[in-house]
Amino acid sequence: MKILRWRILLAVVIFIIAILFLIPSIQYYTLSPSSFQKMPKEKLNSLRKKALHLGLDLRGGMHLLLEVKGDGLPKEKIRDARDRVIEIVRNRIDAWGVFEPAIQAIGDARVLVQLPGIMERERARELIGKTAQLTFHLVAEPEEIQNVFNLIEKKLQEEIKDTGVSPFLSCLRYDRGDIVVREENFDSIQKLIEKASSFIPEKYTILWGRIEERGGIKIRPIYLLKKIPELTGEYISDARHTIYQGGDPSLQGRPIVELSFDKKGTIIFSRVTEQNVGKRLAIVLDNIVQSAPFIRERIPTGNAMISGMESMEEAKELAIVLRSGALPAPVEVIEERSVGPILGSDSIKNGVRAAIIGMIIVFLFMAIYYLVSGLIANFALLLNLILVLSLLAAFKGTLTLPGIAGIILMVGMAVDANVLIFERIREEIASGKSLKSAIDTGYSRAFITILDSNLTTIIAAIVLLWFGTGPIRGFGLTLSLGIICSFFTAIFITKIIFDYMINVKKVKKIYI
Amino acid sequence: MRFFKTPNIDFLGKRHFAYVISLILFISSLLIILLKGPKYGIDFTGGNIAQIRFERDFPCEIIRKELAKIGMGKAEIQKYGSERNYLIKYSEKIDPDSLIKIFKKNLKEEVILERAENVGPRVGKELQYKAIEAVLIGMILMLIYIALRFNFKFGIAAVLALFHDVIITLGFLVFLNREITIPVIAALLTIVGYSINDSIIVSDRIRENLKKMRGNFFDIANKSINQTLSRTIITSGTTLIVVLSLLFLGGPILRDFSLALTIGIIVGTYSSIYIVASIVNDWERKR
Numbered sequence: 001m002k003i004l005r006w007r008i009l010l011a012v013v014i015f016i017i018a019i020l021f022l023i024p025s026i027q028y029y030t031l032s033p034s035s036f037q038k039m040p041k042e043k044l045n046s047l048r049k050k051a052l053h054l055g056l057d058l059r060g061g062m063h064l065l066l067e068v069k070g071d072g073l074p075k076e077k078i079r080d081a082r083d084r085v086i087e088i089v090r091n092r093i094d095a096w097g098v099f100e101p102a103i104q105a106i107g108d109a110r111v112l113v114q115l116p117g118i119m120e121r122e123r124a125r126e127l128i129g130k131t132a133q134l135t136f137h138l139v140a141e142p143e144e145i146q147n148v149f150n151l152i153e154k155k156l157q158e159e160i161k162d163t164g165v166s167p168f169l170s171c172l173r174y175d176r177g178d179i180v181v182r183e184e185n186f187d188s189i190q191k192l193i194e195k196a197s198s199f200i201p202e203k204y205t206i207l208w209g210r211i212e213e214r215g216g217i218k219i220r221p222i223y224l225l226k227k228i229p230e231l232t233g234e235y236i237s238d239a240r241h242t243i244y245q246g247g248d249p250s251l252q253g254r255p256i257v258e259l260s261f262d263k264k265g266t267i268i269f270s271r272v273t274e275q276n277v278g279k280r281l282a283i284v285l286d287n288i289v290q291s292a293p294f295i296r297e298r299i300p301t302g303n304a305m306i307s308g309m310e311s312m313e314e315a316k317e318l319a320i321v322l323r324s325g326a327l328p329a330p331v332e333v334i335e336e337r338s339v340g341p342i343l344g345s346d347s348i349k350n351g352v353r354a355a356i357i358g359m360i361i362v363f364l365f366m367a368i369y370y371l372v373s374g375l376i377a378n379f380a381l382l383l384n385l386i387l388v389l390s391l392l393a394a395f396k397g398t399l400t401l402p403g404i405a406g407i408i409l410m411v412g413m414a415v416d417a418n419v420l421i422f423e424r425i426r427e428e429i430a431s432g433k434s435l436k437s438a439i440d441t442g443y444s445r446a447f448i449t450i451l452d453s454n455l456t457t458i459i460a461a462i463v464l465l466w467f468g469t470g471p472i473r474g475f476g477l478t479l480s481l482g483i484i485c486s487f488f489t490a491i492f493i494t495k496i497i498f499d500y501m502i503n504v505k506k507v508k509k510i511y512i
Numbered sequence: 513m514r515f516f517k518t519p520n521i522d523f524l525g526k527r528h529f530a531y532v533i534s535l536i537l538f539i540s541s542l543l544i545i546l547l548k549g550p551k552y553g554i555d556f557t558g559g560n561i562a563q564i565r566f567e568r569d570f571p572c573e574i575i576r577k578e579l580a581k582i583g584m585g586k587a588e589i590q591k592y593g594s595e596r597n598y599l600i601k602y603s604e605k606i607d608p609d610s611l612i613k614i615f616k617k618n619l620k621e622e623v624i625l626e627r628a629e630n631v632g633p634r635v636g637k638e639l640q641y642k643a644i645e646a647v648l649i650g651m652i653l654m655l656i657y658i659a660l661r662f663n664f665k666f667g668i669a670a671v672l673a674l675f676h677d678v679i680i681t682l683g684f685l686v687f688l689n690r691e692i693t694i695p696v697i698a699a700l701l702t703i704v705g706y707s708i709n710d711s712i713i714v715s716d717r718i719r720e721n722l723k724k725m726r727g728n729f730f731d732i733a734n735k736s737i738n739q740t741l742s743r744t745i746i747t748s749g750t751t752l753i754v755v756l757s758l759l760f761l762g763g764p765i766l767r768d769f770s771l772a773l774t775i776g777i778i779v780g781t782y783s784s785i786y787i788v789a790s791i792v793n794d795w796e797r798k799r
Contacts, residue, residue, distance in 0.1 A: 332632075335632060340624065354757045354763075357757045358756075361757065362750045402695060405762065405766055405769065412754035412755065413706075423740075449712075452712060453713055459650070460654075468694070470694075
């Protein structure tokens with residue numbers, strides 16, 4: 001009796017935990033479009049992270065496998081090129097603003113890119129396919145900047161026929177030598193600049209810096225650069241991140257990036273630095289200014305140093321960015337699987353419909369065939385479903401369309417455990433045993449059979465989990481989870497209910 | 513409720529009839545697989561898939577003509593669920609987006625690209641190897657399991673039944689002109705697991721009864737199959753219910769996958785009732 005109490009407690013605790021893990025998913029997926037809009041972004045994102053993860057085949061999105069074409073290159077070079085590709089692609093995708101992209105290395109030469117919720121194929125391909133453009137531009141002198149920005153302001157005022165307001169300059173701030181714009185104003189300022197682009201003198205171009213956080217505020221520096229680059233990335237032979245150990249005490253112990261140019265680059269760099277001491281040279285990758293260090297002196301050696309990074313991590317990133325300017329090998333998309341959002345939601349609808357109808361028929365059958373015991377088995381099946389979904393949510397598993405199929409199949413198969421037990425109990429009752437002892441022998445005898453009859457299906461499911469790619473792994477995942485959980489629900493939980501009915505409620509006859 | 517009060521069906525007595533049926537199915541499946549050859553999906557051959565959707569029902573013939581005009585007469589066009597949705601499978605190096613543009617321009621119809629898949633030829637080869645590897649490793653693990661779990665004769669019978677189930681399922685798929693894709697391979701592997709699982713229940717009961725009862729193998733085996741019949745039918749039945757609901761309601765993407773499972777479950781259930789014990793019985797008698 002005491003043991004029964006503990007068993008009930010254990011079961012209840014497990015299911016409370018399971019349901020707690022499922023609550024974010026229920027909240028997230030039942031959000032109405034209007035409350036979806038109203039909810040603050042931070043809260044929505046944290047909810048989305050905790051909710052059950054849907055595969056690209058269900059939520060729509062692009063799955064791209066890239067390969068670095070480096071025939072004949074040594075392994076380390078290819079691996080290095082792969083890391084640079086990852087860095088470049090990440091930079092570009094971040095600039096695009098895709099939510100939760102996944103970019104990961106696969107083997108030595110491949111990169112897997114997953115872009116959920118997006119099916120702009122041309123843009124994505126362009127983004128990934130084009131080689132990184134690294135250029136060095138002189139930053140315009142402060143008075144030039146003032147002139148050009150004033151001009152833009154004036155023209156914009158003329159446009160709206162109101163000289164009283166300041167559409168452009170009022171959004172700009174000086175911060176540590178940079179002109180910066182708050183991130184929330186980025187879009188509107190970008191539009192203004194586009195509008196005013198015809199008034200900007202030919203020799204200049206306006207480019208943005210990277211998003212940074214300064215004093216808790218997200219900002220973006222804005223730069224006025226000479227349009228024609230002084231140098232391009234093809235002249236860089238190497239870039240390394242390291243700790244400064246030279247003579248300047250103000251830089252002592254700070255992270256820096258060391259650059260080396262090749263022969264031709266050395267000559268150009270020497271000339272540029274000589275003619276522009278005291279000016280800033282912007283390092284631009286894919287039209288985004290990575291940093292804009294001051295030229296302190298003429299650099300004849302072809303070795304340059306960039307300082308001003310906040311951390312070693314930032315220095316490392318910049319070094320990768322600089323090296324990636326000269327990608328040693330081209331990149332090719334070797335596999336693509338893209339699903340549009342409509343097809344994705346159709347798949348969810350179809351999968352859920354098949355699951356519900358299939359389950360209802362199985363439930364009805366069990367209830368009719370085994371009566372009360374059938375209802376107990378159905379209850380166990382429902383718990384099994386909750387358990388599988390909550391495990392998926394808790395361990396950040398991905399639910400795919402084949403994954404839904406796995407759950408459906410699991411429902412049909414998990415019944416087996418209870419069928420085996422009930423058939424045994426019927427036989428034991430038929431041979432003249434009392435209800436209580438028939439149930440006890442039924443469970444203990446059927447257990448081994450259930451174990452090894454399910455083992456082969458689990459083996460098959462685990463092989464799929466290992467070797468499968470993409471969505472089909474989801475099938476192996478839900479099927480194996482479902483069968484493993486069914487040991488708990490179909491045996492442990494149903495036995496509790498039977499024991500409770502016989503020992504506590506003193507039920508004399510249970511319909512099996 | 514129960515289907516069979518005390519069933520007493522002479523399964524083994526009809527085993528010769530079952531052998532004939534199984535042999536016919538098995539050999540014709542083998543012949544179909546070898547002569548007709550499986551149709552592999554782009555997962556394994558490499559190529560492109562474009563799933564498109566029109567705003568209204570649209571005749572397939574016009575799409576075919578349009579494709580022929582741009583030299584893609586060999587492309588395969590498949591109705592996908594309804595007259596609005598089509599799947600175009602082709603090997604030419606043309607991006608699905610370009611196809612959409614051509615359709616929009618020449619047909620003056622709203623067309624949406626719903627799914628685009630491209631598998632490079634080398635990736636296709638790799639997926640082939642991977643699938644073969646998965647099936648082989650799955651088979652080896654199952655054989656190890658059978659060797660540990662069954663005695664020699666039952667083990668051989670279970671393996672024979674296993675091949676019987678997989679080959680016949682595959683034969684049906686090839687016969688019905690279904691594509692062999694990664695999900696179909698996954699279904700076959702699942703069938704392997706399911707087939708053994710069914711054989712285990714029956715042969716375990718036979719071994720248990722051989723210890724308990726007196727009499728010859730034939731009668732005991734028959735009795736055992738009858739004793740487990742309810743369970744076999746119910747479990748196969750519920751599994752079949754859910755797989756059928758997947759086949760008819762799960763949408764076109766899962767159709768081949770659920771078809772493979774449906775056939776496999778039916779054949780697997782049949783072989784565990786009629787084939788496994790029969791083989792062991794004839795083997796015992798020969799001695």
